[in-house]
Structures are given as structure tokens and as C-alpha cells.
Amino acid sequence: MSTSRLPPWRQLVGVGFAGVFRSVLAVALPPLVFWMFKRRMDVEEAFMAGCFDDDYRAYAARTARLLPGGY
DSSP states (O other), X not given: OOTTSOOHHHHHHHHHHHHHHHHHHHHXXXXXXXXXXXXXXXXXXXXXXXXXXXXXXXXXXXXOSSSTTOO
16 A cells, blocks of 8 residues: 555545535625625615605615515
């Protein structure tokens, strides 16, 4: 057996770490992206309310922001 080759259990540990770090990113990224979009929506809605006053406020009151019938 060559000394430069990793034993099988070491190879599996590397795969395990890759899976853990990949799933941590998969869990952490969507809330971050949602927060970024929400900030941008707030800025744009403030701009629209400043430009169109009551017309935009009436539109926003009857229209969902992201999900029809929801938020």
C-alpha cells in the first residue's frame, strides 16, 4: 500500500464536510436574498408613493407585494 493514498475513511470525512458546508450555504442564502429584495422593494415603493401619492397608496392597498392573496 502506498503512503500517498488516503485511507477510505478519510475520503468519506471529506465528502461529509463538503455536504455540511454546502447545506449551510443552502440554508443561509435564501433569507439573505429575500432580505435584499425586500430592502429594494421598500426603496422602490417609497419612491412610487412619493411620485404618485394617493393613487399608488390605493393601488398598493389592493395589490399583494409578492404572493397573490398573501404578502
